[in-house]
Amino acid sequence: MIKVEGLTKRYARHVAVNNISFEVGKGEIVGFLGKNGAGKTTTMRVLTCFLPPSAGKASVAGYDVIEQPLEVKKNIGYLPETPPLYPEMEVDSYLAFVAKLKNIPKSEIGKRVDEVCERTSIADVKKTIVGKLSKGYRQRVGLAQAIIHNPPVLILDEPTSGLDPEQQQQARQLIASLSGDHTIILSTHILSEVEQSCSKVIIINNGEIVAVDSVANLHRRGRSTEVVSVQVAGAPEQEIRRKLEEVAGVARVISRDSRDGAAAFEVEGMESYFVRPDLARAVVQSGWNLIELKAVGETLEEIFLELTRSEKSAVSEAKPQEEASLSQ
Amino acid sequence: MRNVFTICRKEIGAYFVSPIAYLLMALFGLIFGFFFYSATAYFVLEGTRQQMMGQGGAMSVNEFVIAPLFGNASVVGLFLIPLISMRLFAEEKRTGTIELLLTSPLHDWEIVLGKWLGAMTMYICVLAVAALNIALLFAWGAPDWRPVLTGFLGLLLQGGCVLAIGCFISTTTKNQIIAGAATFAICLLLWVLSWVSSYNEAGWAQAVAYCSILTHFEPFSKGIIDSKDLVFYVSAIFLGLFLSIRSLESLRWRA
Numbered sequence: 001m002i003k004v005e006g007l008t009k010r011y012a013r014h015v016a017v018n019n020i021s022f023e024v025g026k027g028e029i030v031g032f033l034g035k036n037g038a039g040k041t042t043t044m045r046v047l048t049c050f051l052p053p054s055a056g057k058a059s060v061a062g063y064d065v066i067e068q069p070l071e072v073k074k075n076i077g078y079l080p081e082t083p084p085l086y087p088e089m090e091v092d093s094y095l096a097f098v099a100k101l102k103n104i105p106k107s108e109i110g111k112r113v114d115e116v117c118e119r120t121s122i123a124d125v126k127k128t129i130v131g132k133l134s135k136g137y138r139q140r141v142g143l144a145q146a147i148i149h150n151p152p153v154l155i156l157d158e159p160t161s162g163l164d165p166e167q168q169q170q171a172r173q174l175i176a177s178l179s180g181d182h183t184i185i186l187s188t189h190i191l192s193e194v195e196q197s198c199s200k201v202i203i204i205n206n207g208e209i210v211a212v213d214s215v216a217n218l219h220r221r222g223r224s225t226e227v228v229s230v231q232v233a234g235a236p237e238q239e240i241r242r243k244l245e246e247v248a249g250v251a252r253v254i255s256r257d258s259r260d261g262a263a264a265f266e267v268e269g270m271e272s273y274f275v276r277p278d279l280a281r282a283v284v285q286s287g288w289n290l291i292e293l294k295a296v297g298e299t300l301e302e303i304f305l306e307l308t309r310s311e312k313s314a315v316s317e318a319k320p321q322e323e324a325s326l327s328q
Numbered sequence: 329m330r331n332v333f334t335i336c337r338k339e340i341g342a343y344f345v346s347p348i349a350y351l352l353m354a355l356f357g358l359i360f361g362f363f364f365y366s367a368t369a370y371f372v373l374e375g376t377r378q379q380m381m382g383q384g385g386a387m388s389v390n391e392f393v394i395a396p397l398f399g400n401a402s403v404v405g406l407f408l409i410p411l412i413s414m415r416l417f418a419e420e421k422r423t424g425t426i427e428l429l430l431t432s433p434l435h436d437w438e439i440v441l442g443k444w445l446g447a448m449t450m451y452i453c454v455l456a457v458a459a460l461n462i463a464l465l466f467a468w469g470a471p472d473w474r475p476v477l478t479g480f481l482g483l484l485l486q487g488g489c490v491l492a493i494g495c496f497i498s499t500t501t502k503n504q505i506i507a508g509a510a511t512f513a514i515c516l517l518l519w520v521l522s523w524v525s526s527y528n529e530a531g532w533a534q535a536v537a538y539c540s541i542l543t544h545f546e547p548f549s550k551g552i553i554d555s556k557d558l559v560f561y562v563s564a565i566f567l568g569l570f571l572s573i574r575s576l577e578s579l580r581w582r583a
Contacts, residue, residue: 048431052580073433084428086338088345100334101432145428 001026001153001183002047006056009042016042018207019056024200026152029179031198032187033304039207040187041081044155047185048078060153074103077151081158083142087131091122091141094130095148102149116144119174135162143171147178154178156186160193172197191304205308218303226269227296228276233262234288241265247282249273262291331438332445335429339416339446348415349450352408357457363400364461367393389471390551394462398479398549401458402542405451405487406515412450413494414508416443417576421502430579440572444488444495451487455480475551482548485561486541490515492568499575515541 002024009017017039024030032040045051046058049069057064063071086094095113104112117123120140125133130141139162146154159175160168168190175184176197188194194201195215203211211218232240237255240263244253249270256264269275276293283290343349371392378387420426429439459480465471494511501507522540524533537543541564544557 050427050431050580070433070435073431076431078427078431080424080427080431082424084423084425086342086425087423088342089338093341097334097338098428098432101331101429101434103433 001028002058002060002185004043004047004056004058007043007046007053007058008055009039009046009051010054016207017046017204020204020207020209021056022202022209022212024183024185026183027180028200029175029184029186029198030200030202031194032185032202032204033189033191033194034187034204035189035308038204038308040204041157042207043204044078044157044185044187047072048076048155049073074149075152077146077149077154079142079146079154079156079159081161083138084145085130085138085141087129089130090127091130091133092117092126094141095144098145099148104149112148112150116148119147120144121170136164136167139163140167140171143174152182154182154184154186156184158188159186160188160190168193203304203307210307226273226275228267228269228279229256229264229292229294229296230267230279230283231262231264231290231292232283232288233260233291235263235286237263240283240288243282243286244279247275247278249275249278262289264292266296331434332442335434335439335442336445336449339443340449342415343412343446343450348411349453352411352450352454353457356404356408356454357460359404360397360401360458360461363397363404364464367397368465389465389469390475393465394471394476394479395549397458397462398483399546401455402483402486402545402549403519405454405483406490406519406541407512408454409451409487409490410494410508410511410515412447412454413491413511414498414504416447416495417498417572418501418504418507421579422504426579430576436573436576437569440495440569440576444492444569444572447491447495448484448488451491452484455483455487458483472551475549478551478553479549481553482545482557485548485558485565486545489541489561489564489568490518492565492572494568496568496571496575499572499579518542 002022004023005021007017007020008015020039020043032043034040042051046053046065047060049065049072052066059065060072061075063075065072086097089097092113095116096109099109099112100106114123117126120143122137122140122144125137130138133141139159143156143159146156156175160171163171172193175186178184179199186198198215200214201211201218202209230244237258241253241255244250244265244267250267250273251270252268254266254268256266258264267275267279276295280290280293283293371387371389374392375387417426420429462476466473490511493514494507497510497514498504498507501510518539518541520540522537522543525537538560544560547554547557
């Protein structure tokens with residue numbers, strides 16, 4: 001549905017997006033992940049024909065963003081970072097206005113407006129002036145505006161920002177319910193959101209893609225060694241610690257906060273060792289109580305930070321050379 | 329065309345839900361009302377004086393009241409029109425709603441034309457206040473109605489031309505005050521450009537004077553529709569709208 005090839009967007013002084021390529025298939029929900037200023041919004045703006053690319057190609061639903069912008073726009077629902085609302089309009093007349101802009105036949109406009117109000121749970125403020133709505137409602141009106149013409153592709157720039165946790169949950173459910181018929185790209189910096197609602201993640205940093213993968217794969221690729229969280233009761237912490245360190249394949253034991261009389265540790269195994277059974281045996285054979293033993297998966301947060309950090313150091317290493325070559 | 333109409337309707341709504349429409353109409357009503365009162369009072373006084381002195385010939389309402397009033401209205405218009413046009417694009421750029429328009433399946437010209445027509449409608453509502461005053465003359469006198477019509481036509485053309493220029497200026501900034509002030513400065517300049525021909529007869533001075541908006545208005549206020557003036561106004565409107573469309577387009581590659 002969405003195809004981006006070698007896309008570059010240069011502003012006067014800096015490169016916002018540098019030679020990125022990715023593809024999004026029909027019905028996929030893709031999370032666009034990156035720090036502020038990483039190039040998420042720029043990429044979305046190119047896809048929605050708001051900005052032309054400096055180089056490279058992008059197409060949506062088979063239409064090129066430069067050659068056939070009108071066709072692209074017909075197939076896209078877009079929620080910009082700040083919802084594009086007219087503060088002086090009432091919610092329903094605003095939605096009707098958008099519906100007209102999106103070429104919905106006159107006879108269907110009323111029905112569509114009611115439908116999206118229902119879906120985004122803003123039916124109770126239909127007659128309210130947009131300027132008087134709270135931030136959460138505005139965001140949802142923005143979302144309603146994006147889906148009013150039932151577009152095959154949805155591009156949502158931080159759709160849950162400004163919502164309270166309950167509304168965020170609702171918004172995620174709404175987005176999830178839209179998948180299937182709709183191809184969705186959403187940008188965010190809330191990682192749990194990506195884990196919950198996206199099938200694929202694109203991590204972008206300093207205008208470059210550092211990872212395109214499914215959420216599960218990203219988790220898997222994070223670490224090659226095993227990290228286990230252990231809680232043991234029945235002996236002084238020092239003693240337990242010594243015992244754990246003796247287990248074959250254990251590289252490191254880190255003490256964590258102990259509570260309820262149980263000592264807690266984080267045990268890092270050596271590469272290609274599977275330490276959990278041996279740990280359990282060691283504890284039980286010593287006659288202690290094993291309260292907890294679980295593998296600690298790397299959180300998406302850590303993966304994200306790692307990916308974006310390493311990229312940064314690579315860039316800062318590259319810079320001096322660049323300057324050196326310039327001075328030559 | 330449907331899109332143009334949609335945007336035009338939205339613009340009119342925006343003027344009339346905010347105080348700006350009523351404020352402009354009230355201000356114009358106040359200023360024009362004062363001019364109207366002065367002109368008619370002077371006309372009545374002068375008319376009675378001439379009758380008492382026994383000087384013959386009735387004075388013409390058209391010549392002594394309506395023509396100067398149209399002249400005044402066109403000048404007052406130059407001051408008020410920037411207030412109508414300044415928000416057209418600057419406001420959308422500031423609030424980010426321009427993103428909605430530019431990512432909807434619309435042509436740029438539809439957006440510009442719709443907005444300009446919306447602003448024109450607002451301007452027509454302001455002129456309607458002037459029309460109320462002039463209607464009073466018809467209630468108590470019998471002026472010739474034809475110069476009145478051409479006068480309003482002239483006001484419309486002149487207003488359309490300034491609105492188109494203001495629309496263009498509004499596309500270039502996020503700041504309404506800047507848009508308004510720049511439009512106002514240009515209006516003022518276009519008003520006084522004709523002065524140059526009074527002290528210089530060189531070719532360039534003639535050309536500069538030709539660009540003055542008000543010199544083209546005078547014939548209209550006297551009931552004359554000169555094709556020369558018509559062409560000037562219509563081409564100025566086209567130029568303003570054309571520049572707006574180009575400028576809107578450039579938002580994409582300049583950003």
